[in-house]
Amino acid sequence: MSDSAHALPDSDRVLPEHPPVTDWVHDFDHTDPRWIEDPFPIWDELRATCPVVHTKRFQGCYLPTSYQAVKQIAHDTEHFSSRRIIVRDERPEIQKNAAPPITSDPPEHKSAKQLLLPPFTPDAMKKLEPRVRAICNELIDEFISDGQCDAAARYTKHVPVRTICHMLGIPEKDGDLFINWIHMILELSIKDEGMLKQAVQEMTAYFAAHIEERKQRPSDDLITTLMRAKGKDGQPLDDTHVLGSLRLLLIAGIDTTWSAIGASLWHLAKTPADRERLVSEPELMPTAVEELLRAYSPVTMAREVMKETTIAGCPVKPGNMVLLSFPAANRDPAVFPDAGKIVLDRKSNPHAAFGLGIHRCIGSNLARMEMTVALQEWLKRIPNFWLDPAGKVTWSEGTVRGPRQLPILFEKAT
């Protein structure tokens, strides 16, 4: 292994340094600039070599790249725990009630999940749709006369933030606070654990105030719904559980959907044939959304190995993390013919963008609705757009991948 090169001589552990990767099979690093820029060829190469590879970075981590291997791990909660779900240089201490259900394993997982599910069914999302359509148009109004915009900063980011604020019953303008906390938790904390603590403290204080307010004056929003929900013992949830759930909905709901809408617009901006087809055949939107979710899946979760086992014939040992790459699984040609091609009317598309098994994304119906509405409203008003050759598209690193800077030029609709 090429690991000695970056271990300091008198240190007994690998320091959190990230030298450029030269050997992806034995020394992968998902924070490497090449991965951030264009991970697809890396995954294709790894999948063809060995479906589960290992790195000594991050104190030891596996990466499955085939659909079968990802699915097997996602379904195996006995050997793989969700108590740690982000691969970092450090392993922060396990906290009880960290963010149920995403950090829970069976048997606690089920009851924690069930109380969050009813507000997110497809029918509940239909009621929310008109507000989301209005949010999209308000955002477009702000830049449509410019003929250009950074679509990530001015559009795709704000759609999920304003939507979740609306659902929670908090001011839509507080969205900027959330964006900052989420950036600290999902990105900066990979290399600086202090960021994680600070962001969690600030979020907790913010929501504690909103919970107190609703104890005096209940409302019909999602915060109140959670405060009224009953745990498996029939008692209302304690405040720490409500706080944990609120933090989770924000962390899980914003960057992810921002990334999915952004990657979709990025694809359409650079692929005129697909853009024109979606404008002239709007009935393709449902399959197109699923295909864009498959091809540019934003979310890579993690698991911690609890007991030794084998995955796709490879031994997997406790003490290591697993980078659970749903995005790589979704590019596996064994399940998706022409996996590297975007086929807007793909017929068979059992993609794993929202996970597989018991942790299936609670917000999947919300995210699909937001993506659909955000793309529909954009294409209605800005059917003709392309990447600004003078600008640079940049991508986020870590758990959630999506464009964070997306400079676009466009022709205004007449």
Add this chain to the structure above:
Amino acid sequence: MSATLKVHVDPDKCQGHARCKALAPELFDLDEYGNAHEHGDGRVPAGLEDKAWLAKANCPEIAIDVIEE
């Protein structure tokens, strides 16, 4: 080829991705948690056979059976 079809959702496998409901709303219903079950006795009305197969092909949990009677 003209056999009657029935769909069945295995409740132990279904995780509520709701792909079946989006593709074949006539054949599936969702409960309050968003998990699916077949509509009525699962019999597929004539003309909806393709939708039954489509739902099966898009379920990421392989929870849907299409049975030919």
